[in-house]
Amino acid sequence: xxxxxxxxxxxxxxxxxxxxxxxxxxxxxxxxxxxxxxxxxxxxxxxxxxxxxxxxxxxxxxxxxxxxxxxxxxxxxxxxxxxxxxxxxxxxxxxxxxxxxxxxxxxxxxxxxxxxxxxxxxxxxxxxxxxxxxxxxxxxxxxxxxxxxxxxxxxxxxxxxxxxxxxxxxxxxxxxxxxxxxxxxxxxxxxxxxxxxxxxxxxxxxxxxxxxxxxxxxxxxxxxxxxxxxxxxxxxxxxxxxxxxxxxxxxxxxxxxxxxxxxxxxxxxxxxxxxxxxxxxxxxxxxxxxxxxxxxxxxxxxxxxxxxxxxxxxxxxxxxxxxxxxxxxxxxxxxxxxxxxxxxxxxxxxxxxxxxxxxxxxxxxxxxxxxxxxxxxxxxxxxxxxxxxxxxxxx
Amino acid sequence: xxxxxxxxxxxxxxxxxxxxxxxxxxxxxxxxxxxxxxxxxxxxxxxxxxxxxxxxxxxxxxxxxxxxxxxxxxxxxxxxxxxxxxxxxxxxxxxxxxxxxxxxxxxxxxxxxxxxxxxxxxxxxxxxxxxxxxxxxxxxxxxxxxxxxxxxxxx
Numbered sequence: 001x002x003x004x005x006x007x008x009x010x011x012x013x014x015x016x017x018x019x020x021x022x023x024x025x026x027x028x029x030x031x032x033x034x035x036x037x038x039x040x041x042x043x044x045x046x047x048x049x050x051x052x053x054x055x056x057x058x059x060x061x062x063x064x065x066x067x068x069x070x071x072x073x074x075x076x077x078x079x080x081x082x083x084x085x086x087x088x089x090x091x092x093x094x095x096x097x098x099x100x101x102x103x104x105x106x107x108x109x110x111x112x113x114x115x116x117x118x119x120x121x122x123x124x125x126x127x128x129x130x131x132x133x134x135x136x137x138x139x140x141x142x143x144x145x146x147x148x149x150x151x152x153x154x155x156x157x158x159x160x161x162x163x164x165x166x167x168x169x170x171x172x173x174x175x176x177x178x179x180x181x182x183x184x185x186x187x188x189x190x191x192x193x194x195x196x197x198x199x200x201x202x203x204x205x206x207x208x209x210x211x212x213x214x215x216x217x218x219x220x221x222x223x224x225x226x227x228x229x230x231x232x233x234x235x236x237x238x239x240x241x242x243x244x245x246x247x248x249x250x251x252x253x254x255x256x257x258x259x260x261x262x263x264x265x266x267x268x269x270x271x272x273x274x275x276x277x278x279x280x281x282x283x284x285x286x287x288x289x290x291x292x293x294x295x296x297x298x299x300x301x302x303x304x305x306x307x308x309x310x311x312x313x314x315x316x317x318x319x320x321x322x323x324x325x326x327x328x329x330x331x332x333x334x335x336x337x338x339x340x341x342x343x344x345x346x347x348x349x350x351x352x353x354x355x356x357x358x359x360x361x362x363x364x365x366x367x368x369x370x371x372x373x374x375x376x377x378x379x380x381x382x383x384x385x386x387x388x389x390x391x392x393x394x395x
Numbered sequence: 396x397x398x399x400x401x402x403x404x405x406x407x408x409x410x411x412x413x414x415x416x417x418x419x420x421x422x423x424x425x426x427x428x429x430x431x432x433x434x435x436x437x438x439x440x441x442x443x444x445x446x447x448x449x450x451x452x453x454x455x456x457x458x459x460x461x462x463x464x465x466x467x468x469x470x471x472x473x474x475x476x477x478x479x480x481x482x483x484x485x486x487x488x489x490x491x492x493x494x495x496x497x498x499x500x501x502x503x504x505x506x507x508x509x510x511x512x513x514x515x516x517x518x519x520x521x522x523x524x525x526x527x528x529x530x531x532x533x534x535x536x537x538x539x540x541x542x543x544x545x546x547x548x549x550x
Contacts, residue, residue, distance in 0.1 A: 029500055029501065063505070065464070068462040068464075097504070103460075104444075107450070107456060124498055131497045164446055168446075214491065
């Protein structure tokens with residue numbers, strides 16, 4: 001699979017020289033990124049502290065303008081991120097973009113098909129390496145196990161951008177559902193689950209305001225989603241219904257030489273279901289987290305990053321003591337939270353070639369477990385490290 | 396539990412700051428230079444507000460009111476003219492504009508402006524391309540194919 005992806009990437013590299021010769025109504029772009037990565041004292045990225053080349057991202061996207069009101073856009077991505085993601089090819093998005101207005105000051109678009117989630121700071125391009133501030137995104141908000149679910153959904157999205165002398169106001173709404181692979185079920189529910197989780201719907205709304213000075217941007221987003229569990233013939237889970245309510249608050253300040261970004265999150269997770277042997281489970285817990293990120297433009301082509309990211313799985317059990325108690329010690333306390341400090345450096349070698357490196361130290365493993373049933377099967381010591389170096393090319 | 400992380404964050408931020416001082420961060424003051432916004436003769440617009448200009452150069456508006464495509468041309472990001480144009484006419488830092496372009500292109504929302512190496516080449520391509528818009532340092536030699544438009548709030 002990886003060999004095929006590299007062959008495809010090599011063809012993309014050869015063709016990238018021709019991208020400037022776009023047809024008037026058709027354009028295409030792409031990216032190829034390869035790196036080295038490792039996690040020590042944790043199986044977050046690699047198992048057994050090994051260093052791996054499983055840090056590959058290859059993508060191609062295209063847009064065709066049918067007329068001033070309609071266009072079609074789509075993107076395929078090949079992804080290999082070690083233990084972080086399901087390895088393979090994905091159709092990240094494919095949607096019909098219908099422009100309802102043709103006013104300079106007010107743009108309204110409707111997206112039909114597999115639309116992209118645009119509700120968080122980095123969600124619109126979280127699949128594109130050079131548009132991210134770091135190789136890995138902060139796990140409190142951009143939880144890797146949730147990547148495909150969060151990136152895009154099949155349904156309808158609406159986006160409005162209104163600008164005036166006082167500032168720019170964006171409103172986004174979407175309703176759809178994401179198809180889930182079997183591996184996603186294990187990451188979301190439990191590694192023990194044999195059946196499939198189906199997302200019934202995801203309903204999202206967000207709004208962002210940027211005053212005319214353009215230095216501040218503030219906003220919030222709301223998410224509501226429901227899932228149903230379809231058990232396998234032999235399964236420990238007989239049925240299940242879960243719901244997630246999520247609120248995020250976001251703020252960014254852009255200065256001449258630096259950028260400060262923050263997102264805060266509150267996640268309420270509800271689950272009702274029956275296990276074998278007549279055990280019923282009723283979960284209702286609220287997680288909280290967020291990150292504060294500072295990027296400094298050291299030179300025109302050199303950017304430094306420092307980020308503090310924190311997440312508590314249950315706001316009533318921030319130190320994980322109850323988690324350990326309830327599982328009779330089978331799940332250690334440090335699976336109840338996760339605090340990460342990241343240092344990164346990016347060097348733009350050319351206008352379309354970047355080398356990025358980062359190191360992170362983490363206390364806890366709250367984002368390494370399945371969301372619904374925390375399970376210590378993803379190994380991590382209370383303190384663990386991760387590092388990555390990645391070369392990115394785009395056109 | 397989180398005190399060590401906050402301390403380390405502050406230490407990292409301090410290191411970045413010292414690093415920036417040490418490398419003499421490359422945002423030197425650029426001398427003020429009047430900039431003109433130009434369009435191809437086919438464009439039936441005489442005035443744009445600063446907010447409208449920002450919508451166009453940020454790739455958020457891709458069509459003129461008559462339905463024809465807007466073709467945006469810019470000078471290289473490091474050029475003094477581009478830096479001035481971003482700061483004074485768009486009221487935005489060049490890196491913010493680049494961030495917006497990447498978001499537009501890689502989420503299937505449109506095309507980023509085309510970069511042209513020199514002012515002469517930029518003037519020539521605006522003259523040749525219907526629906527084109529760009530900017531140049533003043534004074535600008537206009538001709539039958541190029542017009543200078545006013546940027547300001549409509550009267």
